[in-house]
Amino acid sequence: MSAGTALTPILHVDMDAFYASVMTRDRPDLQDVPVIVGGGYRGVVLSANYLARRSGVRSALPMTRARRLCPEAVVVAPDYPTFETVSASVRENFRQVTPLVEVLSLDEAFLDVRGAGRRLGDPVEIAERLRSTIHDEQGITCSVGVAASVSVAKLASRRAKPDGVVVVPPDAITSFLHPLDVGELWGVGEKTQAMLHRLGLITVGDVAHTPVRTLQRALGDHLGRHLHELAWGVDRRVVSARNVGVFGGGDPDKSMGAQETFGRDTDDREVVLREVLRLAARVTTRMRVAGVAGRTVALTVRFADFTTITRSRTRAEATDVTQEVYATATELYDALGLQRARIRLVGVRVEGLVPRSSVHRQLVLGEPEHGWSDADRAVDRAVGRFGKAAVQPASLL
DNA sequence: TCTGGGGTCCTAGGACCC
DNA sequence: TCTGGGGTCCTAGGACCC
Structure with a gap:
């Protein structure tokens, strides 16, 4: 195992266009056309394949706008039982790697592979093996971010899309983070991004070089401190098999x-x-x-x-x-x-x-x-x- | 036919208690 | 009595995530 990757034991695995991939995997007729999963009266887009995304279709977009952006798209209704089944199989693949799996949603999880190295190879080898297993068994692709912390791993997987792996070694964290737009940070949505942009803070690097007090005045004590830490790659959050939200085995719902x-x-x-x-x-x-x-x-x-x-x-x-x-x-x-x-x-x-x-x-x-x-x-x-x-x-x- | 549904967490003010 | 102060509960709203 190389020293570099042993220091990056956190994997963030994210299915590529999960709902759309599952709905089209057994449909040869839908391989080369734009596909939108969603529909229904007054609905929004749940997922879209990469061809539809090329036209600007994204999840959460109102269906009316999506159809206008991409009139040639095929609209498919979601099949939740199948999503659940595929998701459960993928989670089983994760658990064969490590018990330290934190499931975020049907299509996303963190894995801490610290303890798996001797058995399964370094984190990148593990990531590649998982990707090919999932592809072979489920017929869908995923992307993996590999880093020392969950927040950086999460950003890395986005960079890896579609169908790839991105590793961020510890000595590359700030050079990876600082050019990104602040809106990329986990926890910065539309409103906070706009607020930061108004303050002239466009990139993660801008936030990193802003005094914590200034951020706290604008965003509140908690968020201000949190973003400053994230901007420097400081993230004490650990992968916790207890934090599995809606899925079995974790903390109860509140x-x-x-x-x-x-x-x-x-x-x-x-x-x-x-x-x-x-x-x-x-x-x-x-x-x-x-x-x-x-x-x-x-x-x-x-x-x-x-x-x-x-x-x-x-x-x-x-x-x-x-x-x-x-x-x-x-x-x-x-x-x-x-x-x-x-x-x-x-x-x-x-x-x-x-x-x-x-x-x-x-x-x-x-x-x-x-x-x-x-x-x-x-x-x-x-x-x-x-x-x-x-x-x-x-x-x- | 603009804008779903399932959640979590944070903030802030007022009540109330010690 | 020149009015402190902390802790907890309740309520409402807002931001965010997938």
Whole structure:
């Protein structure tokens, strides 16, 4: 193993145009045409292949604009179960390299291969072997960034795209980072980039050579310090198999929610509340499967002009009961006192989740012994046996 | 037919408590 | 009593990520 790569044990593996690659891999007819994954009414682009990107199509772009930019593109609806399957197989490939895998999303992960060197070779050899395994088994390509820290590895993988590997040795970190636009840094989005540009800070090098106090005044204590450190390649964040977010085996979720954009805007309270009930049922069903309950219920309302508000209320005790979440969300909605406001989207979220086993409910005087909670569990059993369509709250029928 | 859905984290003000 | 101050909870909003 060369001394250089032994000092760069962090891999960031990122599938290339993941959704688009998966949707087209078994479709010879889609190999040489621009492809956009997304669609649906009022939707956005989830992913686009490299031919479509050449026309300026990017993820999160409204579909209407994407079609205008690339009218010849084939639009394909996403197939999430297949994405999950492919993603699980790839994660298994990762775990054969090291147990230190931090899954960021369906198509991205950090690997710490510090302990794998003797067995599997240096980090670059490991990266290349993973790439060919994934290509052979899944028929899709990925790119890998190799560096001493997660933030630099993440930037390196972007440079490696598509279908490549980029290594940033420790002595090349600042020469790699400093020419990049500040917007490339992980955690700098549109707003922060614009703010930094207004201050005349265009490149990562500009940020590196700005006093921390100045950055903190503009961006707040935390972000200011954080960006200054990132600009010098200082990143104490470690690859943690615990931080796996939505996927199994990691830290539990802190909140669960669901939201839905209406096919067309509505000002009808009945229509909105029927959707709120549907969302409350969806969320609490997931909570009961996960064995969690939460005290805070948050309602999101987005109006026709895209302004978005949230209102939340913390209940005395944690709940996973559909009717209780629905009741709180309804109170929050009615407290808005809306008069004919055009509503585009509603969302329901339950926060402050704790294991259900840690919740001991006070018996409220007059509360039926077998109340809504038992009703929910009966619904869950029926859904488990007969499928989602079998049981719905009465007002959804 | 402009702008999805699932999350996390940070900030800031006010209440409240010691 | 020339009004301090810290810690925690709650709420609302905003930025960001994939």
